[in-house]
Amino acid sequence: MRRIAGIILAVLLIGGVVAAVVAGRSNEDGTATKTVQAVIGSEKAEFFADPDVVKALAAKGYTVKAETSGSWAMEGLDLKGYDLALPSSQAPAVALAAKYKVTGTLPRPFYSPLVVVAHRNAAEVLAANGLATLDSEHRGTFEMAAYLDAARADRTWQQLKGARKYGELTGTLYLSSTDPETSNSGALYLAAASYVENDGKVVATDAEVDRTAPLLHKLVSVQGAQQAGSDAVFRDFVSGAGNPLVVVYESQVASLLAKGQQPDDLVVLYPDTTVNSDHTVVPLTENGKAVAELLSSDPKLRELQARHGFRPQGESSEFALDTTYLKQELTGVHQAAVPTSEVLHELARRARGQGGHST
């Protein structure tokens, strides 16, 4: 039975390639593929712009025109004329589905865990102070509980052993994230931190919100103005500007590595408690639904997702990566569940609360 399925799949694949060629040709005459307007989280822009992805989608009869937006900012956009939205996690997707009266299960084709990228000097100092452990030169684990304690105590780099020799390591120790009110990775950072702060439970009640909010406020206010998208914070990091510790998606790092980059000054730290970003599709039209289905089931697209550093749902064999920087298996990394959209919004709002660190 399995074998037969394999053969059918192979036939489908070949058919796909043929269709791509056909679609490519007829495309030049301005016919054939249906155009699908999508609004996506910024970290998926490169995936949809990849010529192979374009080709794979064209093979199935679709051209996706993707526009980026902060996941939570999508709620503020008028999505009339769009076929699908693809925020970076379930919570904003559920909110969008409610707004546009989309029923049924929302497809979640791929996911990516939140990681901390660090410059080497910073990673080394964290490791020397019990805030991280390094498995190898470019990979390690970030100790969330120890970090939250340091944040609570307003620990500065100057107070850490071994920081003195690096001039850039001064000021309060903190992770940079995106704005949790508009962008998913920032919100998920709060989800992970609140889970640890709430003694390993997902924050659900008002009392739990009250209890965790002060620390979350600290984590955010220390950063000052925050970027609106995960792509921007990662770009800043890559260009050498910005904070030496940044919360990003694993997929962003993987995507960089997949292009043949081997950044010397990059260490990927997997938080011992992290959350996954479940990229979730909100289909707004029939065409949107069809593309959502393809993203989940089309083998070529799944392979391309993996190439861009996303982990396709289901079996993980497609996800084979540069283990110099990344973990093939997420063993030893605790995946915390994300609070409901409502609770997460409230946490973000409280964390961003005006007034700075002393009002």
Next chain:
Amino acid sequence: MRHLQGPRRGRLLAVALCAIALLTACTSQQAAEDPNAPQPGTLRVLASSELSDMAPVLDRIADDTGIKVRPTYMGTLDAVELLAKGRANGQYDALWLSSNDYLRLRPEAAKKVVSETSVMSSPVAIGVRSTTLGELGWKPDDVTWSQIEQAVQEGRLTYGMTDPARSNSGFATLVSVASALSGAQSALNDADVTEATPRLKEFFKGQKLTSGSSGWLATAYKRRGSVDALLNYESVLKGIPGLTVIRPKDGVVTADYPLSSLASTNAATRDDVRRLTEALRTEDVQRLITERTHRRPVVASVAPASGLDPGRRRELPFPGSRSVADGLLDAYENELRRPSRTVYVLDTSGSMEGDRLAQLKQALADLTGDFREREEVTLMPFGSEVKSVRTHVVEPAGPKAGLAGIREDTEALSAEGDTAIYTSLEKAYDHLGAGRDTFTSIVLMTDGENTTGAEAADFDAFYAGLDRDRRETPVFPILFGDSDESELEHIAELTGGRLFDAQEGSLDGAFEEIRGYQ
């Protein structure tokens, strides 16, 4: 009483707009034809003026992709205000500031942005004249803000910077300096600003040059020869010969130039913005950017141009709330910076009768709201000779009295007599005397040619006879009505000022723009 009056953004708006033809430098307020008419294939981009150096890069992209960029240069605060008020809707297709940090503090403006992609980066730095560097004995890699502060205090270092209320580079510089000198370990808050005020005040005593734009700052720096350093973006400083560019070791604020698409535009426009962004981030273009503009690439595979030190610097966090950012700006304008003394030499000759005089009165009345605390304003209306010399000071304890005085005197202006431009200018120099630790300048508004009194040659001789200190007072002439461009250009050039155009643009626009230079 410090936060008496925030910077007057509402008014700035109407004004600092200097829309211009494709990729040309911004010299006047408005272009002749409607600058904002949409054109297919052309993106109308609201941009930071520093981006004028991107012309060769954008030309190349236009060749490659067919997408043209028509920039309108504006300061960050004005651009954010425009967006917040919804006045950018339908007028602009994209936003390209040196940073969106301030934008994010204004949710009603931030909402207008759909997506933003950083294109390149440049940190705030100090460019020091080589001779000064030697005298100070600094090692460029090890210089800290505290060292800079100390040199200023000891009188061994003077510098110029752009006006934070009107220029992105000035604002980023102000945040860098305040963050570093406040000793704050994380993002600045209101208490940090208050606490750092005495130190900042000392620091800004060293500021001898102010400017509304980076371009004029560089020109004035060269001309004076007496200013030791400039504070600006690394990219700007690298373009000025003879400066050693230092990124202070204890931290900088970095501009990351996000190209942002706007919610008010349609999907096709946003797709053009996306294509432009992609084109800007290709390896070839990133290489061109770093080589041509001294900015740093944001693509890992492209190395910064030679001469851009790859060493790490701490990134100083930008304030996280509007009250802190605005409070800092307000403190700078009204308390920290050296105050200014300005003489407005105003043509009220017979030809100003009617509409022109009405425009002048309106422009001055509008301007009144923009004067800073501690500022000294002298109105010197002239016809066949100087008609009166009325000086008002905006006293911090009671600013209203000074402002009311300016309004009263403005109201009383009447048009009569000939046009004695040079005689009046000489009077203005006499009035100002030596600088007395202030920024001195003269604004000359005239609607015609010099018809009586001293001639141009007389004024040249007069100016040449002034001592060095007094020669540092620039004249900012405004081209208005039937005034003679070459005559005014000569005055600007002679005195190290800059000509402003109220023939193409508006008179209140010109007055407003000059504020950045006072």
